[in-house]
Every structure is written in C-alpha cells, then in structure tokens.
Amino acid sequence: MTGAAPYIDPRAIVDTAHVGPGTHIWEFVHVLAGARIGRGCNINSHVFVENDVVIGDEVTVKCGVYLWDGVRLEDRVFVGPNVTFTNDVRPRSRRRVAPVTTTVREGASLGAAAVIGPGVTIGRFAMVGMGAVVTRDVPDHALVYGNPLRRAGWVCFCGAQMKSRPRTCRHPASPSAT
Numbered sequence: 340m341t342g343a344a345p346y347i348d349p350r351a352i353v354d355t356a357h358v359g360p361g362t363h364i365w366e367f368v369h370v371l372a373g374a375r376i377g378r379g380c381n382i383n384s385h386v387f388v389e390n391d392v393v394i395g396d397e398v399t400v401k402c403g404v405y406l407w408d409g410v411r412l413e414d415r416v417f418v419g420p421n422v423t424f425t426n427d428v429r430p431r432s433r434r435r436v437a438p439v440t441t442t443v444r445e446g447a448s449l450g451a452a453a454v455i456g457p458g459v460t461i462g463r464f465a466m467v468g469m470g471a472v473v474t475r476d477v478p479d480h481a482l483v484y485g486n487p488l489r490r491a492g493w494v495c496f497c498g499a500q501m502k503s504r505p506r507t508c509r510h511p512a513s514p515s516a517t
Contacts, residue, residue, distance in 0.1 A: 342360055342361060343360060343361050344360060345358045345359065345360060345361065345362040345363070345364065346362070346363045346364065347364045348364060348365050348366045348368070350366040350367055351364050351365065351366060351367065351368040351369070351370075352368070352369045352370070353368070353369075353370045354370060354371050354372040355370050355371065355372050355373065355374045355375065355376070357374065357375040357376060358370075358376045359376060359377045359378035359379065359380065359396065360378050360379075361378050361379040361380075362376055362377070362378065362379060362380040362381070362382070363380070363381050363382065364376075364382045365382065365383050365384045366384050367384050367385050368382055368383075368384065368385070368386045368387075368388070369386075369387050369388070370382075370388040371388060371389050371390045372390060373389075373390030373391055373392075374388045374389065374390060374391075374392045374393075374394070374406075375392070375393045375394065376388070376394045376398075377394055377395045377396035377397070377398065377414070378396045378397070379396055379397045380394055380396070380397065380398045380399070380400070381398075381399045381400070382394075382400050383399075383400060383401050383402045383404075383420075384402045385402050385403050386400050386402070386403070386404050386405070386406070387404075387405045387406065388406045389405075389406060389407050389408045389410075390408060391408035391409055391438065392406045392407070392408065392409075392410050392411075392412075393410075393411050393412070394406070394412045395412055395413045395414035395415070395416065395445070396414045396415070397414055397415045398412050398414070398415065398416045398417075398418070399416075399417050399418065400412075400418045401418060401419050401420040401421075401422075401451075402420050402421070403420050403421040404418050404420070404421065404422050404423075404424075405423070405424065406424060407424055407425070407426040407438065408426055408438040409426045409438035409439055409440045409441055409457075410424050410426065410440075410441050410443075411440060411441065411442040411443070412443050413442070413443060413444050413445040413446075413447075413463075414445050414446070415445060415446045416443045416444075416445070416446065416447050416448070416449075417447075417448040417449065418443070418449050419448070419449055419450045419451040419452070419453065419469065420451045420452070421451055421452045422449045422450075422451070422452065422453050422454075422455065423452070423453070423454045423455065424441060424455045425441075425454070425455065425456055425457045426438035426439060426441065426457050427439070427457055428457050428458065438457070439457045439458035440458065441455060441456075441457060441458060441459055441460075442459075442460045442461070443455075443460075443461045444460065444461060444462050444463040444464075444465070444479070445463045445464070446463055446464040446496065447461045447462065447463065447464060447465045447466070447467070447477075448465075448466045448467065448498070449461070449467045450466075450467055450468045450469035450470070450471065450484075451469040451470070452469055452470050453467045453468070453469065453470060453471045453472075453473060454471070454472045454473065455467075455473045456472075456473055456474040456475075459473055459474065459475060459476050459477070460476045460477070461473065461476070461477045462476070462477050462478045462479035462480065462481060463479040463480070464479060464480050464494065464495075464496050465477045465478065465479060465480060465481045465482075465483065465494070466481075466482045466483070466494045466498065467483055467484070468482070468483065468484025468485070468491075469484075470484075470486070471483060471484045471485055471486065471488055472485075472486035472487070472488060473488055474487075474488065475488065478490075478504075479504070480493050480494055480495070480496075480501075480504050480505055481493060481494075482494045482500060493505065495508050495510060496508040497510045
C-alpha cells in the first residue's frame with residue numbers, strides 16, 4: 340500500500356509537493372507549501388499543517404488537529420482527535436517570533452484532546468492519555484496523563500502496560516498492528 344501514489348481528496352488543499360507514496364489526505368485538510376509528509380500516512384479530515392512541519396512515515400493524524408510551525412512527528416506516531424499543539428512560549432498578537440521545535444518521537448501515541456506545550460519532546464513509544472496537558476518532556480515508553488502531568492507507569496513497544504521500562508516486546512502481535 341505504501342508504494343502507491345498518494346491519495347488526496349479533491350476537497351483538500353495541499354500546497355506542498357512533498358507527500359509520500361501511499362499517504363491518504365482526506366477532505367477539508369489544508370497543507371501549506373513548506374510541509375513534508377512521509378510515506379503511508381493517514382491525515383484525517385479538518386487537519387491544518389503549517390509550513391515548517393515534518394511528518395514521518397506511517398503517521399496517523401486524526402480529525403481536528405492543527406500542526407503549527409516547529410512540530411516534528413517521527414515515524415509511526417499516532418495523534419488522536421483534537422490534540423492541540425502550541426509553538427510559542429510567550430504568545431502575543433501580531434508579534435512574530437521564531438517557533439520552538441516540538442518533537443513527538445517514533446511510535447508515540449497522543450490521546451484525544453491532549454494539549455502539547457511548546458518545545459517539549461515526547462519520547463519513543465510513550466503514551467499520553469486523553470486530555471493530558473504536557474508542559475515538560477516525556478521519557479521513552481512512559482505512560483502519562485493528567486493536569487498536572489504525571490507518570491502512571493510504562494508501556495511496551497506494542498502499547499501494553501508494563502511494570503518497568505521495556506527493552507523488548509514479548510507480547511503477541513495485535514490484529515490492529517497489521
């Protein structure tokens with residue numbers, strides 16, 4: 340599937356030429372010219388992607404997400420519906436400042452309506468619970484939720500909850516992983 344040409348719904352506005360093969364961009368998405376989108380991604384309805392955004396391979400971005408300048412989503416990231424990213428530490432109207440970089444590392448998952456503050460890094464295979472407010476970095480494989488954010492445990496590469504930070508995955512493959 341990732342070898343096929345990208346599918347771009349005719350109701351989407353895609354100004355970038357950098358959309359990888361096998362990527363699906365659905366209706367009412369707007370992608371600005373400087374954005375880069377990898378292979379095999381699924382960009383759902385009502386998503387906005389600003390210029391200085393990099394989306395890796397096999398990333399899912401659910402409905403109602405705005406990816407502002409400085410956002411970096413590495414390979415196999417899941418961004419749940421209505422996740423909010425911010426890119427300005429001290430926002431003011433009509434004051435242009437360089438955006439800070441916010442990075443979501445490989446395999447991480449962000450639950451619905453999580454708020455991701457500017458300049459944070461969410462670690463590899465971490466899981467952020469729905470509605471969480473992330474104002475500081477999240478370690479690899481951490482399970483975090485709440486406001487204020489707190490670590491509730493660890494998650495495996497496959498997403499299963501663990502008692503300690505995993506080194507390998509010994510769980511059977513889930514049907515959703517195929």
